[in-house]
Amino acid sequence: MKCDDARAALFARDLSSEAEAHLASCARCRAMSEEIRRVSDELDDPALWEEPGPDADSMVLAMLGGGASSPGARRSGARWTVGAAAAVVLVASIGGFLLGQRHPADWTAVVMGSESAPDASGVVRGWNLATGTRVVLESRGLAPAPPGHHYEFWFIGDGMAFSGGTFLDPDRVELLVAVPRRDFPTLLVTLEPTDGDPTPSDVWVLASED
Amino acid sequence: MISGRMRRRFRTGDPEAVRAFYEEFGRAVFAVALRALGDRGLAEEALQQTFLQAWQASSRFDPDRDPAPWLYAIARRVAIDIHRRERRHAAVDEQPEIAVLPASFESTWELWEVRLCLDRLPAEERAVVRAIHYLGLTHREAAELLSVPIGTVKSRSHRAHRRLADMLSHLEEATA
Ligand SMILES: [Zn+2]
Numbered sequence: 001m002k003c004d005d006a007r008a009a010l011f012a013r014d015l016s017s018e019a020e021a022h023l024a025s026c027a028r029c030r031a032m033s034e035e036i037r038r039v040s041d042e043l044d045d046p047a048l049w050e051e052p053g054p055d056a057d058s059m060v061l062a063m064l065g066g067g068a069s070s071p072g073a074r075r076s077g078a079r080w081t082v083g084a085a086a087a088v089v090l091v092a093s094i095g096g097f098l099l100g101q102r103h104p105a106d107w108t109a110v111v112m113g114s115e116s117a118p119d120a121s122g123v124v125r126g127w128n129l130a131t132g133t134r135v136v137l138e139s140r141g142l143a144p145a146p147p148g149h150h151y152e153f154w155f156i157g158d159g160m161a162f163s164g165g166t167f168l169d170p171d172r173v174e175l176l177v178a179v180p181r182r183d184f185p186t187l188l189v190t191l192e193p194t195d196g197d198p199t200p201s202d203v204w205v206l207a208s209e210d
Numbered sequence: 211m212i213s214g215r216m217r218r219r220f221r222t223g224d225p226e227a228v229r230a231f232y233e234e235f236g237r238a239v240f241a242v243a244l245r246a247l248g249d250r251g252l253a254e255e256a257l258q259q260t261f262l263q264a265w266q267a268s269s270r271f272d273p274d275r276d277p278a279p280w281l282y283a284i285a286r287r288v289a290i291d292i293h294r295r296e297r298r299h300a301a302v303d304e305q306p307e308i309a310v311l312p313a314s315f316e317s318t319w320e321l322w323e324v325r326l327c328l329d330r331l332p333a334e335e336r337a338v339v340r341a342i343h344y345l346g347l348t349h350r351e352a353a354e355l356l357s358v359p360i361g362t363v364k365s366r367s368h369r370a371h372r373r374l375a376d377m378l379s380h381l382e383e384a385t386a
Contacts, residue, residue, distance in 0.1 A: 008371035012342065014349070014364070036375060039324060042317075043343035043374075047245035048325055051237065056254035060232060060261050131255045150269075162291060165266035175266075178259045178288065179295050194270055198287065 003029050010036050105136075109187055111206040116191070117142060122170075122206050124187050132178045135164055137189070142170040142205060145191065152192045153177075154200055157184035161200050166192065170205075211330075217273035228265050231277065236261070238278075238325040239285045242318045246289040247296075256292055260285040282322050290315070327377040335370035338363055 001022040006029050009019035023029050042048065105125035113120030122139030137153060145151050145168045153164040155177050162184060164175035170189065177184075189206035212220075212234055219227035236257065243256035263284050264271075271280060290311065328336055334356075341352035341363075349367070353360040 004372050004375060005368075007375040008368050011371040011375050012367045014367065039320070039374070040343070042321060042324055043339065044346070045245065045321070046344065048241050048321060048328070049340055049344040050240070050244060050250070052240045052254050052257055053250070056240075056257055057236075060236070060258050131258065160294070163263075165263065166270075167266070168269075176259070176262055178255070178291055183295075183298060196270075 007032065007036055011040050013040065107181065109208045111137075111139070111187055111189065111208050113141060114204045114207055116203055117205040120206055122189075124208070126181055128180060129176075132176055133164075133181050135175045135177060136172070137170070137175065138172045139170045139189075139206060144169045148194050149191055150194060151205070152190050152200065154188040154190065155179060155181065155184035156186035156188050156200075160184070161188075163198075212277060214273065217271075217277060220268055220277070221271050221273050223265060223268045228261065228268070231264065231281070232261055234329070235278065235281050235326070237329060238322045239281065241325040242282065242285050242322050243289050243292075245318055245321055246286070246315045247293060248314060252292055252296065256285065256288045259288045259292075263288065278322075278326065282319065285322075286315070286318060289318075323377070324374070327374055331370055331373060335366045335373075338366040339370045339374075342367060 001018050003022070003026060006019045006022040006026065009015050010023065010029075010033060015023075023033060106128045107126045109124045109126070111122045111124055120139060120141035122137055122142075125136045127134040133155070135153065142151075150166045150168055151170050152166045153173070153175050155162045155164065162177055162179045164177040165173075167173045167175075185208075187206075187208040188200065188204060190200045191203040191205050192201045212230060216227050216230050220231055239260050240253055240257045243253035243260075244250065247253055247256065260281070264281055267284070271277065293311070293315075328339065331339070337356055338352060341347045341355055342349075345352075345355075347355060349360055349363050352367075353363045356363065358366075
């Protein structure tokens with residue numbers, strides 16, 4: 001018996017006497033058997049097998065540009081379809097996100113330019129969602145981000161910063177922050193070098209007054 | 211697998227490419243989030259946030275590199291953010307910045323790899339693996355459930371686990 005076959009049998013918990021004999025005599029397979037048993041146990045974890053609900057699917061797909069993917073692009077056995085019923089749930093569950101400005105904002109805050117952008121100012125409107133906060137930032141007096149840089153929007157509170165995402169053109173952007181505003185009173189826009197550092201840079205361009 | 215052409219389109223934020231990423235990695239993101247957070251609702255939120263953030267950061271994605279570790283890193287960070295937020299709301303007295311992540315955040319990379327490998331199995335082989343491991347069925351019970359002869363269950367199980375073991379040995383080499 002080959003190593004691959006013996007390992008597959010161990011993995012599947014379907015050991016024949018032949019496979020057991022191989023595992024007993026093969027040092028390489030024996031060295032791996034602990035690892036194989038561990039991953040075999042991993043395969044029992046429900047987290048591996050549960051699927052996101054259709055609402056989650058359709059919300060992500062709508063967020064990413066709308067509509068179902070073409071049937072030809074879908075893998076066999078995949079369940080990432082978008083139906084009309086799901087689309088209704090989507091609109092109901094995330095409210096204004098797709099509907100533009102139809103709903104009035106839950107809160108509005110003014111952000112003012114800091115030392116590095118003294119002429120800039122902006123307005124931030126926020127919609128409180130079950131899954132965080134939808135934010136629209138409109139600003140004046142800020143140029144598009146220079147090469148190698150981008151702007152990033154933050155909720156700040158109690159020493160913690162939550163990013164709402166990055167953007168190049170600060171005139172009008174629509175963002176989602178994963179947390180509710182009530183715990184993060186300060187709004188901040190930074191200019192970030194494209195360096196992969198996940199924390200806010202020191203270059204604050206807009207900040208709320210609190 | 212995501213083609214190089216699709217990776218370059220992803221970099222421009224092309225929605226079709228982002229959807230292709232979602233179809234390829236969505237289940238793995240959800241599995242990691244569900245393991246880490248232990249709650250379906252929070253895991254679905256993490257799934258949405260991960261792809262939103264990936265989309266927003268797409269201009270920083272290097273199309274010459276494998277997108278899997280990049281997306282995994284985003285998913286894990288999103289799950290950590292949600293975990294901290296939930297702890298804050300649970301009015302725990304500890305300081306969030308000194309808190310250690312729970313054990314559920316460990317070995318999520320391995321879970322991620324296993325889920326991606328399952329996604330790449332033929333559907334009928336994946337169904338057998340699911341029946342044996344997740345549902346805990348014997349070969350005979352799996353054959354009844356799937357309405358195929360027991361010999362077919364055994365051969366599919368063997369093929370699937372051979373592929374999984376093959377993937378595992380690649381993982382071993384990568385981490386050795
Ligand atoms: Zn061997």
